[in-house]
Amino acid sequence: MDSFIIVATIFSAFGFCSFIVYLVHVLWLNGENRRLILRRQGIEGPLPALLLGNVPQMKRMLPSHHRLMSLFPYFTQWTKRYGQSFLFALGRSQFMYVADTNFVREINCFTSLDMGKPAYLRKDRGALLGKGLITTNGPVWYYQRKTIAPHLFMDRVKDMTELMVESGGELVKSWDNIIEANSGIADIRVDDYVRRFTSYVISKVVFGDDWQKGMEIFPKSLALINAMSSPTILTGVPFYRYLPSKNNREIWRLEKEIHSTIMGIVKKHTESETACKDLLQVMIEGSKGNVEPSITADEFIVDNCKDICIPASEVTAVSVIWGLMLLASHPEWQTHIRAEVSQVCKGGELNFDMLHKMKAVRDMTMTMTMEINQLQLKMVVLEVLRLYPATTFVSRQALQNLKLGDVEIPKGINIWLWMLELHTDPKIWGTDSEKFNPERFANGISRACKSRQAYIPFGLGARVCPGQSLGMTELQVLFALIVSNFSLAIAPSYRHSPQYALLIEPEFGVNLLIRKI
Ligand code: HEM
Numbered sequence: 011m012d013s014f015i016i017v018a019t020i021f022s023a024f025g026f027c028s029f030i031v032y033l034v035h036v037l038w039l040n041g042e043n044r045r046l047i048l049r050r051q052g053i054e055g056p057l058p059a060l061l062l063g064n065v066p067q068m069k070r071m072l073p074s075h076h077r078l079m080s081l082f083p084y085f086t087q088w089t090k091r092y093g094q095s096f097l098f099a100l101g102r103s104q105f106m107y108v109a110d111t112n113f114v115r116e117i118n119c120f121t122s123l124d125m126g127k128p129a130y131l132r133k134d135r136g137a138l139l140g141k142g143l144i145t146t147n148g149p150v151w152y153y154q155r156k157t158i159a160p161h162l163f164m165d166r167v168k169d170m171t172e173l174m175v176e177s178g179g180e181l182v183k184s185w186d187n188i189i190e191a192n193s194g195i196a197d198i199r200v201d202d203y204v205r206r207f208t209s210y211v212i213s214k215v216v217f218g219d220d221w222q223k224g225m226e227i228f229p230k231s232l233a234l235i236n237a238m239s240s241p242t243i244l245t246g247v248p249f250y251r252y253l254p255s256k257n258n259r260e261i262w263r264l265e266k267e268i269h270s271t272i273m274g275i276v277k278k279h280t281e282s283e284t285a286c287k288d289l290l291q292v293m294i295e296g297s298k299g300n301v302e303p304s305i306t307a308d309e310f311i312v313d314n315c316k317d318i319c320i321p322a323s324e325v326t327a328v329s330v331i332w333g334l335m336l337l338a339s340h341p342e343w344q345t346h347i348r349a350e351v352s353q354v355c356k357g358g359e360l361n362f363d364m365l366h367k368m369k370a371v372r373d374m375t376m377t378m379t380m381e382i383n384q385l386q387l388k389m390v391v392l393e394v395l396r397l398y399p400a401t402t403f404v405s406r407q408a409l410q411n412l413k414l415g416d417v418e419i420p421k422g423i424n425i426w427l428w429m430l431e432l433h434t435d436p437k438i439w440g441t442d443s444e445k446f447n448p449e450r451f452a453n454g455i456s457r458a459c460k461s462r463q464a465y466i467p468f469g470l471g472a473r474v475c476p477g478q479s480l481g482m483t484e485l486q487v488l489f490a491l492i493v494s495n496f497s498l499a500i501a502p503s504y505r506h507s508p509q510y511a512l513l514i515e516p517e518f519g520v521n522l523l524i525r526k527i
Pocket residue numbers: 143144145155162317318319321322323325326329395400401404405466467468469470471472473474475476477478480481482
């Protein structure tokens with residue numbers, strides 16, 4: 011018996027020690043080894059705490075809501091201390107922050123599937139984005155991208171312009187009515203009108219004749235974004251997402267409702283006798299060729315619908331809303347756009363060819379150069395996206411050990427690019443880098459800055475936004491329609507307070523004083 015107790019004690023002690031070694035390995039050594047590889051190559055960073063990483067330090071540096079550049083004070087401070095590339099940790103996840111344009115170029119040129127989207131996106135944003143185009147990696151991502159992206163190329167967007175003009179016309183009519191009822195000038199909070207415009211356009215593109223049913227998912231997606239915006243990975247508590255808290259139960263409810271709405275439309279499509287030509291049909295067909303066993307056909311369709319509809323409605327809307335705020339603050343640019351639209355349209359209805367007469371910004375992908383002598387509307391859109399890049403960060407993860415230029419990146423390291431830092435670096439954009447000055451784009455992007463890599467509102471490389479042509483065209487159509495019908499000024503009720511909640515949004519919305527012209 012005694013010997014049994016001795017053996018059992020030895021085994022328990024051994025088991026306990028192994029468990030401690032395992033914990034130390036998982037909680038500390040894993041991350042530390044990765045950091046060491048980068049530190050040996052000269053990339054330093056603040057020392058992380060066990061379990062929480064640098065989150066406590068970040069929480070101590072409170073962001074200011076009045077200046078966009080002050081939203082992430084820790085990045086500004088660490089850049090000053092450790093240079094344009096440095097390391098930090100959020101919990102156990104190791105991050106490399108990159109603002110060095112040579113490094114950005116390497117990421118842009120890296121085409122292998124060894125780099126992809128970070129795993130935390132799927133974990134933390136699973137309810138919102140699922141296993142679609144935005145979050146997956148490797149062959150399954152490649153298949154989804156090949157199936158869906160060609161349907162968003164410029165030749166397809168051309169056919170969507172009429173839709174945009176029609177939806178923009180509805181917005182103009184609603185504002186006309188409000189202004190008339192308010193004796194010629196009204197204080198309007200523009201946010202919901204803009205969201206209705208972007209949701210309508212993408213609902214028609216994705217759900218075709220069932221667009222009205224499709225519209226039901228947008229308020230739910232917005233509620234889901236709001237419910238998921240806190241805590242973010244920047245401030246979050248580990249494992250929080252699994253707790254059945256009130257907020258989490260709301261997230262699960264909304265996810266379920268969005269799923270069943272989309273599946274209802276899918277059912278109608280599959281039962282329909284006439285062939286549907288919308289993007290949903292492309293996804294239904296695509297789900298049959300999906301070879302990834304961990305993704306069911308339903309998930310393929312629903313998650314990709316969400317991954318197209320959510321950025322198309324929300325990211326585009328937020329960009330338009332900031333753009334209207336900037337135009338209201340700079341009436342001289344309203345005058346320029348108004349004159350240009352009137353010159354090109356000559357009283358007729360705006361269409362794709364007219365937009366392109368305004369010297370086409372043909373494609374924002376980095377492989378294509380911009381045309382020179384852009385006209386006012388394009389310059390304004392480029393400047394809005396420079397100063398208010400709604401998605402805030404571009405993120406990547408090394409899925410294998412890989413090399414970017416001369417730097418060895420160990421598997422598991424996350425890479426973050428804060429767009430605004432690149433977009434407003436005075437060494438690249440000049441001393442007026444934080445000012446709204448669309449004129450800087452008069453001769454294209456390459457001539458507006460010292461490094462083309464410093465302008466990435468649609469991301470970069472293989473994962474560049476597939477909806478960029480649609481998004482750009484929507485911004486142009488709406489600015490053209492609004493400015494040629496109304497004059498805009500900032501309303502006294504407007505409070506400037508950009509806040510980070512998945513996207514950078516105006517905390518209290520944007521109120522403008524709008525007058526018919
Ligand atoms: C002004 C509007 C828009 C902006 C500023 C924007 C910006 C971005 C950015 C920065 C990314 C990340 C790229 C990267 O990681 O390198 C992205 C990805 C994506 N965007 Fe957009 N976007 C806009 C409109 C749209 C629209 C209209 C759609 C759909 C029709 C769309 C669909 C997507 C998808 C599916 C991805 C993930 C692509 C992938 O990982 O392969 N976006 N977008």
